[in-house]
Amino acid sequence: MQPPKIDSSSKEERLAYVQEAWKCLHDCDACGKCRILKGRDAETLYADYIEGKRSYMDITMEIRNHSMR
Numbered sequence: 001m002q003p004p005k006i007d008s009s010s011k012e013e014r015l016a017y018v019q020e021a022w023k024c025l026h027d028c029d030a031c032g033k034c035r036i037l038k039g040r041d042a043e044t045l046y047a048d049y050i051e052g053k054r055s056y057m058d059i060t061m062e063i064r065n066h067s068m069r
Contacts, residue, residue: 001017001020003021003049003056004017011050014050018042018056019042036063
């Protein structure tokens with residue numbers, strides 16, 4: 001599933017996408033989402049995307065680059 005484009009989606013649609021993409025699967029050994037988020041809230045990390053200020057991919061790449069350090 002692709003994230004909604006900022007220019008053709010509402011704030012609510014972007015928020016719903018982030019919530020769905022990062023919801024807990026209750027299978028930590030197989031999932032890995034918790035390791036990426038490192039205890040941080042996805043809605044907070046993706047706030048600029050939800051508000052329409054930055055692309056989802058831009059923020060995702062930033063998170064990945066920081067998690068590898």
